[in-house]
Amino acid sequence: MPAELAASRIRQYLIDHFPSARRHPIGTDDPLLANGILDSLGILDLVAYLESEFGITVSDDDLVPEHFETLGRLEQFVALKQAES
Amino acid sequence: MAIVVRDASGLQDRSCAISLLQRYLNPAYSVDRFEWLYDRNPVGAGRLWLAIESATGEAVGTAGAFPRLFLVDGRDVLCWVLGDFCVADHHRALGAAVKLQRACMHPADESQTGFCYDFPSKAMMPVYQRLRISPSAAIRRHAKLLRADAKVNGVLRLPPPISWAVRWVLNAALAVSHRHRDPNGLVMSLQEGLCGEEYSRLAESESQWYGVCGKRTAQYLNWRYRENPLSRHEILAARVDGRLVSYVVFTASESEATIVDLFGAPDPAVFRSLIQRVTTTVRREGRSSVSVHLLDRHPWTDMFRRLGFVQRESSPVMMVPAGLQRVNGGGRVGEKVFLMAGDRDS
Numbered sequence: 023m024p025a026e027l028a029a030s031r032i033r034q035y036l037i038d039h040f041p042s043a044r045r046h047p048i049g050t051d052d053p054l055l056a057n058g059i060l061d062s063l064g065i066l067d068l069v070a071y072l073e074s075e076f077g078i079t080v081s082d083d084d085l086v087p088e089h090f091e092t093l094g095r096l097e098q099f100v101a102l103k104q105a106e107s
Numbered sequence: 108m109a110i111v112v113r114d115a116s117g118l119q120d121r122s123c124a125i126s127l128l129q130r131y132l133n134p135a136y137s138v139d140r141f142e143w144l145y146d147r148n149p150v151g152a153g154r155l156w157l158a159i160e161s162a163t164g165e166a167v168g169t170a171g172a173f174p175r176l177f178l179v180d181g182r183d184v185l186c187w188v189l190g191d192f193c194v195a196d197h198h199r200a201l202g203a204a205v206k207l208q209r210a211c212m213h214p215a216d217e218s219q220t221g222f223c224y225d226f227p228s229k230a231m232m233p234v235y236q237r238l239r240i241s242p243s244a245a246i247r248r249h250a251k252l253l254r255a256d257a258k259v260n261g262v263l264r265l266p267p268p269i270s271w272a273v274r275w276v277l278n279a280a281l282a283v284s285h286r287h288r289d290p291n292g293l294v295m296s297l298q299e300g301l302c303g304e305e306y307s308r309l310a311e312s313e314s315q316w317y318g319v320c321g322k323r324t325a326q327y328l329n330w331r332y333r334e335n336p337l338s339r340h341e342i343l344a345a346r347v348d349g350r351l352v353s354y355v356v357f358t359a360s361e362s363e364a365t366i367v368d369l370f371g372a373p374d375p376a377v378f379r380s381l382i383q384r385v386t387t388t389v390r391r392e393g394r395s396s397v398s399v400h401l402l403d404r405h406p407w408t409d410m411f412r413r414l415g416f417v418q419r420e421s422s423p424v425m426m427v428p429a430g431l432q433r434v435n436g437g438g439r440v441g442e443k444v445f446l447m448a449g450d451r452d453s
Contacts, residue, residue, distance in 0.1 A: 085205060086202045090200050
């Protein structure tokens with residue numbers, strides 16, 4: 023799956039499920055954690071979505087801030103996990 | 108940024124753990140509290156873990172587990188209450204928290220451990236969800252209004268003469284509702300000094316009524332309530348012919364009191380007397396309400412309701428058999444466990 027498509031789907035998921043993601047357009051480098059768009063419960067929901075939508079498995083070791091801090095990082099993370107599998 | 112969790116029960120990690128706890132859990136966390144909780148528990152030493160960012164060596168989280176003896180079918184079983192959990196703001200992406208919590212589930216040799224239990228905050232629930240652990244029970248606060256002053260002043264905002272009159276009438280009505288006749292021969296008194304062996308004997312003779320419950324020996328009660336550096340507790344004992352039959356433990360802040368334990372022979376009349384005496388005492392001291400936390404299936408829920416306690420918020424209780432494998436395999440505890448606020452870590 024092209025990286026832009028993955029980013030677009032994740033962006034849409036955030037908009038659909040996180041009210042604070044609807045207030046302003048989310049750029050690739052906008053902070054998701056620092057801006058409060060994602061909290062720990064949100065990460066859990068997002069992980070479930072990533073696993074089902076992209077066929078990846080997210081381990082405890084993957085649950086680190088750098089994978090979730092921006093949309094761009096999320097896109098890279100999904101690509102990395104898809105390449106691993 | 109990989110996270111590793113390691114045992115930190117040794118002396119060298121204490122200042123690091125205390126510093127994290129002060130920064131991310133409670134600014135008032137003190138060395139006194141730490142030593143009381145980890146070193147002086149008569150059941151045994153507490154366990155502590157640190158989450159370390161491996162690239163930098165920075166400690167980014169901590170978690171603790173504290174031993175408690177429970178009576179299960181008349182046998183002493185070592186259990187662990189979890190607590191002292193915190194993770195640095197910049198690591199709240201679940202990974203450090205999940206790894207810490209997994210470590211807590213293995214505080215000791217599994218063959219010698221009954222279960223771990225926890226009273227998690229709302230923020231902790233995603234961690235348990237990730238671990239696929241569901242709440243075993245819910246503990247609910249029940250509160251009784253003792254004085255109407257704060258409600259009248261804060262909600263009604265009446266002019267002073269009317270406010271005074273309304274408060275007087277409501278307070279008088281609340282005081283009348285507290286009157287109660289004590290059973291014949293019952294003598295109640297505040298425990299002065301340390302609890303004696305009569306408390307251990309009471310635990311031996313009456314724990315059978317409570318299913319799986321904490322073993323309330325005199326040694327444990329003295330540590331938990333008498334030597335607790337965080338808050339002062341009062342123990343109101345009920346005796347018949349000089350023999351201890353029941354007691355209630357309570358603590359109070361400036362405006363509110365909390366009943367943290369109620370234990371003894373299951374005689375509702377004696378329990379009612381103890382609770383009424385507590386409410387009368389704390390009301391006279393100016394407290395506006397008294398609360399108690401009860402599991403939803405607690406046998407005394409109806410009794411508290413009849414005494415004027417009203418249901419308030421509830422929160423989950425997690426009870427996990429020793430060893431996470433058993434949990435993921437569908438193991439379930441908690442059906443017969445008796446817990447009150449006094450069973451928390453501190």
